[in-house]
Amino acid sequence: MVVDDGAQRAIAHGKASLLSSGIVRVENHFVPMDVVSIVDLTGREFARGIANCTSEEAEQSVGSKDEAAGKRSGAKSRVVFTRDNIVLFEKS
Secondary structure, rough: EEEEEHHHHHHOOOOOEEHHHHHOOOOOOOOOOEEEEEEOOOOOOOEEEEEEHHHHHHHHOOOOOEEEOOOOOOOOOOOEEHHHHHEEOOOO
16 A cells, blocks of 8 residues: 555654545555555555455545545545554654
């Protein structure tokens, strides 16, 4: 799961859940309750989380932002990983 800079900051510093709106792309197949790697835009894994949905469900809302308005068009953002189910890695 590749996330944007805003999602990475929210997870790492704000201790937030990961919403589908922060996902850049889904790289592998997963189902609910799978442990999934969360990586930044450079590919560095900084966390892992237990998925609340399937990879297909998460992917459906990726790239559906209305760039001009900064809002989602049609697709609703979903909680892919809740904060309680995310483990952060220490910086090395």
